[in-house]
Amino acid sequence: MQTVTIGYVPTRRDVFSKEEALRYRTLVHKKISAWQAEIVDIDDINDEGLLFDEHDLPAIRKKMEDHLVDGLFFPHCNFGTEDLVAKLAKTVGKPVLLWGPRDDAPLADGLRTRDTQCGLFATGKVLRRFNIPFTYIENSWVDAPVFAQGYRNFVAVCAAVKAFRQLRILQLGTRPDAFWSVICNEGELLERFGVQIFPVSLIDLIEEIKSLLANKNAAFAETARKIRAMIQIDAKDADDLEKLVALKLAIRGMCEQHGCACAAIQCWHAMQKGIGIMPCAVNGMLAEEGIPVTCETDIHGAITAALLQAASLSTSPVFFSDLTVRHPANDNAELLWHCGNFPPSLAESPKTLTHHYIFPSHKYGVGEWKIRSGDVTVCRFDGDHGEYRLFIGEGRGTDGPRTKGTYFWLEVDDWPKWERTLVEGPYIHHCAAVHGKFANILEESCKYIGGIAVDRM
Numbered sequence: 001m002q003t004v005t006i007g008y009v010p011t012r013r014d015v016f017s018k019e020e021a022l023r024y025r026t027l028v029h030k031k032i033s034a035w036q037a038e039i040v041d042i043d044d045i046n047d048e049g050l051l052f053d054e055h056d057l058p059a060i061r062k063k064m065e066d067h068l069v070d071g072l073f074f075p076h077c078n079f080g081t082e083d084l085v086a087k088l089a090k091t092v093g094k095p096v097l098l099w100g101p102r103d104d105a106p107l108a109d110g111l112r113t114r115d116t117q118c119g120l121f122a123t124g125k126v127l128r129r130f131n132i133p134f135t136y137i138e139n140s141w142v143d144a145p146v147f148a149q150g151y152r153n154f155v156a157v158c159a160a161v162k163a164f165r166q167l168r169i170l171q172l173g174t175r176p177d178a179f180w181s182v183i184c185n186e187g188e189l190l191e192r193f194g195v196q197i198f199p200v201s202l203i204d205l206i207e208e209i210k211s212l213l214a215n216k217n218a219a220f221a222e223t224a225r226k227i228r229a230m231i232q233i234d235a236k237d238a239d240d241l242e243k244l245v246a247l248k249l250a251i252r253g254m255c256e257q258h259g260c261a262c263a264a265i266q267c268w269h270a271m272q273k274g275i276g277i278m279p280c281a282v283n284g285m286l287a288e289e290g291i292p293v294t295c296e297t298d299i300h301g302a303i304t305a306a307l308l309q310a311a312s313l314s315t316s317p318v319f320f321s322d323l324t325v326r327h328p329a330n331d332n333a334e335l336l337w338h339c340g341n342f343p344p345s346l347a348e349s350p351k352t353l354t355h356h357y358i359f360p361s362h363k364y365g366v367g368e369w370k371i372r373s374g375d376v377t378v379c380r381f382d383g384d385h386g387e388y389r390l391f392i393g394e395g396r397g398t399d400g401p402r403t404k405g406t407y408f409w410l411e412v413d414d415w416p417k418w419e420r421t422l423v424e425g426p427y428i429h430h431c432a433a434v435h436g437k438f439a440n441i442l443e444e445s446c447k448y449i450g451g452i453a454v455d456r457m
Contacts (some may be wrong), residue, residue: 002159002162002163002310003037003038003197004031004036004037004038004070004071004152004158004159004162005037005038005067005068005070005071005154006037006038006040006041006069006070006071006072006073006097006155006158007038007040007041007063007064007067007072007073007092008029008032008041008042008044008073008075008096008438008452009041009042009051009060009064009072009073009088009387010025010028010029010038010049010050010051010052010074010075010076010077010259011050011051011074011075011076011077011080011081011084011121012048012050012052012054012076012077012079012080012081013052013054013079013080013081014077014114014378015079016078016079016112016114016115017078017113017114018048018373020052020077020078020113020114021048021077021078021114022048022050022077023077023109024075024077024078024101024114024142025048025049025075025077027101027142028075028077028142031142031143031147031396032310033074033273033355034080035151035152035155036152036155036313037158038234039154040063040064040067040069041405042056042060042063043061043311044063044132044270045059045060045267047405048281049433050077050082051074051081051085051088052081052082053084054087057084057087057088057091060088060094061091062090064088064092064094065092066070066430067210068127069092069094070094070095070158070159070161070162071091071094071095071097071154071155071157071161072088072094072096072097073094073097073099073154074089074094074096074097074098074099074123074210075099075100075101075149075258076098076099076100076116076119076123077100077101077111077116078115078116078119079116079118079119079122080100080113080116080119080120080122080123082119082123082125082126083120083126084122085098085123085126085127085397086126086127086129086130086132087097087130087214087287089127089130089132089134090132091131094131094158095133095134095135095154095157095158095161095448096133096134096135096409097134097135097136097137097150097151097154097386098120098127098134098135098136098137098139099105099120099122099136099138099139099140099147099150099151100114100116100117100119100120100139101116101140101141101142101192102117102139102140102141102144102156103115103116103117103139104327106450112178113259115257116139117139120139122138124136128343133447133448134329135150135153135154135157135444135447137144137150137151137154138150142289146381153379153440153443153444154251154285155313155447156310156311156312156313156438156441156446157311157444158175159310159311159313159439160245160307160310160311160435160441160445161445161448161449162310163261163309163310164193164195164303164306164307164308164310164445164449165193165194165263165449166194166356167193167194167195167196167198167261167262167303167306168196168198168199168258168259168260168261168380169195169196169198169253169260169261169262169263169264169303170193170198170251170255170258170262170263170264170303171197171198171200171202171234171264171297171299172191172202172205172206172251172263172264172265172266172297173200173201173202173264173265173266173270174252174266175266175296175297175298176266176268176269176297178298179185179296179298180301181280181316181428181429181430182294182296182297182298182299182301182428182430184299184300186299187276188386189299189303189427192440192451193272193388193451195303197260197299198260200254200258200269202266202270202274203253205247205250205254206275208246208250208253208339209243209246209275210246212245212246212249212250213242213243213246216242219249220245220249222301222356223245223248223249224241224242224245226286227241227245227351229351230232230248230285230344230351231281231344231351231353231367232346232352232353233323233353235369237353237364240276240364240365241353242416243275243277243365244277244281244282244364244365246283247279247415248276248282248286249275250280251265251286251291251293252286252289252291252351260359261291261301261303261306262291262292262293262302262306263286263291263292263293263294263302264293264294264295264296264298264299264301264302264392265283265294265295265297266277266296266297267279267280267283267339268296268359269359271363272359272363275411276363276364277363277365278339278340278356278362278363278364278366279293279365280295280338280339280341280356280366280367280406281340281344281347281365281366281367282365282415283320283341283342284317284340284341284342284343284344284367285296285319285339285343285344285405286316286376287318287319287320287343288308288345289303290314292305292309292318292320292432293319293320293341294304294310294320294430294432295339295341296430296431298430299320300380300381300382300383301320301380301430301431301432303379303381304379304382304430304431304432305318305320305432306382307379307381307442307445308377308379308432308433308434308438308442309392309434311438311442312377312434312436312438312441315434315435315436316346316434316435316436317343317346317435318343318409318432318433318434319336319338319341319342319343319346319371319406319434320338320341320430320431320432320433321336321337321338321342321408321430321431321432321433321434322336322338322429322430322431323335323336323422323429323431324336324337324429326415327398327400327411328400329367329418330348330400330411331415332397332411332413332414332415333398333400333409333411333415334408334410334415334418335403335407335408335409335410336378336407336408336409336431336433337403337405337406337408338406339358339366339367339404339405339406340356340357340365340367340368340403340405340406341355341367341406342367342369342371342404342406342407342408343371343403344369346371346372346435347369347370347371347372348369348370348372348373348433349369349370350369351366351367351368351369352367352368352369353366353367354367354368354415354450355368357404357405364456366405367405367406368404368405368406369406370406370407370408371407371408372394372397372400372435373396373397373398373408375394375395375396375435375437376394376395376396376397376408376410376433376435376436377392377393377394377434377436377437377438377439377442378391378392378393378394378395378410378431378432378433379391379392379393379431379432379433379439379442379454380422380427380428380431380432381428382425382426384426384427385427387426387453388426388451388452388453389425389426389427389452389453389454389455390424390443390452390453390454390455391427391431391440391448391455391457392423392439392442392443392454392455392456392457393412393418393439393456393457394437394439394457395410395411395412395413396410396411397409397410397411398410398411404426407418408433411455412455412457413422413457416457418457421455421457425455428431439456443456
């Protein structure tokens with residue numbers, strides 16, 4: 001999980017109570033300090049630690065930029081100063097959270113001290129005038145669950161936007177010839193979204209694997225021990241296990257060397273010919289360690305997995321799968337499956353590391369297990385003809401027949417709608433999924449990334 005830093009910029013307006021604004025500045029700061037993100041405040045900018053004077057804007061902006069904040073939070077501690085909020089948000093250029101604590105009852109003499117809600121209406125309008133997207137949490141008490149959940153969601157949105165904007169993908173080999181569906185426009189991804197792709201040939205990867213096999217060190221031994229602890233390995237497969245260890249270390253090392261957050265690999269047939277193993281289980285083990293690796297050199301799939309991992313704040317490993325077949329008895333259920341690459345920690349059934357069951361050569365390195373049930377979020381970033389979209393849906397695990405490879409039976413509310421959208425949209429059979437409900441966070445993230453339309457199921 002990457003660190004998220006939030007700029008805390010509480011605001012007030014002179015015609016309302018300064019004392020009440022100061023009190024709420026402290027109350028809100030104390031509340032959010034325990035919630036999932038580092039805080040950069042403006043206490044050293046002026047005596048109040050509040051935004052109300054335009055002369056403070058340059059210093060606040062510099063502090064936010066120096067601390068590399070990932071988002072700005074503007075709690076309105078009374079009415080607030082809407083133009084200063086918009087001016088600062090425009091110059092910093094990060095996701096914006098707008099909220100204010102619910103107003104107290106008028107005093108005994110009938111006076112109101114804050115009029116916070118009224119100020120939120122004003123600020124929302126001015127942010128729109130400045131063409132600034134923002135996230136809004138309803139006007140609520142500081143201790144209200146809606147505030148806690150809204151703030152945590154905003155932190156996740158900032159993490160997703162941050163991950164997307166600095167995304168660099170390790171491309172291991174070209175796409176397999178038969179997979180026209182994973183064709184992507186590398187130049188357009190860079191021009192439109194700043195997504196960088198670092199290509200490495202499979203020859204370079206294989207040479208690194210051979211070097212690691214010839215020079216086994218402590219890290220090699222420890223990786224082998226961890227794999228044996230996760231999955232029972234037959235003695236006859238010891239040599240193949242060492243190849244999997246070397247592959248795992250090689251991909252991880254290349255990601256670290258080239259600053260890549262995820263990878264896409266040409267998993268068949270070249271890997272089998274080059275080193276005599278399948279990379280499937282290694283892909284799942286790396287996803288478990290925060291480095292999603294997608295199959296069939298699916299670059300759009302790698303973008304999807306990295307975005308979903310960040311949006312979920314790495315609360316559970318992402319699993320990369322095929323949308324494969326409909327459930328034989330449940331019209332709203334679908335099989336999420338892949339050859340054997342789902343993270344081992346998600347396994348619900350016994351874990352087997354075995355040989356591939358499709359190819360005549362039966363190469364080793366394929367996982368075989370059912371993963372645990374529960375709520376899941378499914379998404380797919382894809383595009384064509386210069387237009388990009390994000391498919392987002394939520395469902396839950398359900399019972400279904402056993403099958404080979406790694407798998408999960410997904411039940412949703414309206415599968416025909418999913419199916420039609422996937423077939424008619426720019427999507428393919430590949431998707432990324434994670435346990436938990438993160439659809440709202442993904443949709444909100446697209447507001448800030450820009451250039452991505454959303455298909456919300």
